[in-house]
Amino acid sequence: MRAIVIKRHGGPEVLAIxxxxxxEPAVGYVLIExxxxxxxxxxxxxxxGAWGEMPEISGIECVGLVRADPTGQFRPGQTVVALVGGMGRSLNGSYAELTLVPATNVVAIETRLSWEELAAIPESYATAWSALIGILQIERGQxxxxxxxTSxxxxxxxxxxxxxxxxxxxTTRRxxxxxxxxxxxxQAVMIEEPDLPKTLRQQHEEGVDAVLDIVGNSTALGSLTMLRRGGELCLVGFLGGGETLNLQPVFQIPSGRRLSVFASALVLGGSEFPLAEVPFQSFVDxxxxxTYRAKPAHVFGFDEISKAHRLMESGDAKGKIVVTVNP
Known part of the structure; x- marks a missing residue:
């Protein structure tokens, strides 16, 4: 098979086909085209290389067709989405014509969407839904x-x-x-700037019910000050970089507010966050x-992976970047 491999740590240019x-098919795993x-x-x-040594084939999600499933849970030719479960971290990932994924992290889908449209959904929507509904448990009207x-x-x-x-x-930087x-x-848009938490509290004196923070540690403390009493912040991303968050809870978490984390790549498909809880078919429908404006912002071919990574790294994608394999 053809695969995109990391030849050495570095910029987009280190990705090679x-x-x-x-x-090889294995019990407990699904072989996906x-x-x-x-x-x-x-x-x-x-x-x-920021996270140390990883498998040479990256990629934490994909869509495709079942090639083989020794346990018989999925049938050959069935359309599936697959995400995380060690993909790209402890196992070779999805940047290839074939990938072997734990069955716990594969979901069968019925759809009329094109492959590139379907590929814009799995990881982003599973993470967002799990954080909003599964952790924050935010409700209508809040x-x-x-x-x-804009990510x-x-x-x-x-x-x-x-x-x-x-x-x-x-919120957006731009x-x-x-x-x-x-x-x-x-309902409203606010610009990311140092006084954003203060400005928000001026507009919403009691604070908001919840904050989903995709920027990360650099904005977490400010996000906590946006909350009303009983409100919760959930950290789900690190668009602002992976800097260390030095936190003194008694002094930096306002009383009566909660801080949670959802690390989707580490827990989705596990016993605490099974994929069966996530309504993938509803996302697709x-x-x-x-109802969801979920189309990819950019679509690249397999041979354009370095170009796709450059765009992702620039922060100018304005949405999901998708790569097609043997279209």
Whole structure:
């Protein structure tokens, strides 16, 4: 099979297409013929070496067809989505024509979407839904701030929240992108700047019900001050970098507020966060009808992986980047 491999740690130029042996079917795993995969910021860290040694084939999600499943849970030719479960971290990932994924991290889907449209959904929507509904348990009529709302994960969160009847304030670093967030249903848009938490509290004196922070440790303390008493912050990303968060809870977490974390790549598909809880078919159906504006922002060919990584690293994608395999 053809695979995109990390020859050495570094920039997008270190990604190379080479031949590798086809993975062998194994009990407990599903062999998938990859049709397309979405890119994720985690793969920048994997490629650069920031997270230490990783498998040579990156990629934490994909969509495709079942080639083989020794346990018989999935039938050959069945359309599936697959995500995390060690993909790209402890196992070779989805940047290949074939990938072997734990069965716990594979979900069968029925869809009329194209492969590239389907590939824009799995990881972003599973993470957003799990954080919003599974952890924050935010409810209709409540107010949510999504920090980093123009990212693929941010747009998924806005789509899901708006559909659930939640009032959403989206944030962005760039004023020209405000229209993008409003177009998917955000009630208001605020610009990321140092005084954002203070400005928000001036507009919403009692604070908001929840904050979904995709920017990460650099904004976490400010996000906590946005909350009302009983409100909760959930950290789900690190768009702002992976700097250490030095936290003194008694002095830096306002009394009566909660801080949680959802590390999707480490727990989705496990016993505490089984994929059976995540309504993947509903995501796909709502993307098909246009309830969710979930189309990929950019689509690249397999041979354009370095170009795709450069765009992801630039921060200019304005949504999900998808790569097709043998279209």
């Amino acid at each position: 080479e031949e590798r042996p086809d993975p 990859v049709k397309a995969f979405g890119l994720n910021h985690a793969e920048i860290y994997m490629r650069s 107010m949510l701030v999504v920090r980093g709302a 693929a994960l941010g747009q998924a969160a806005v789509n899901i929240a708006v559909d659930e009847g939640i009032r959403v304030i989206g 004023p020209l992108r405000a229209g993008l967030i409003e177009a998917i249903g955000a 709502k993307a098909t009808t246009g």
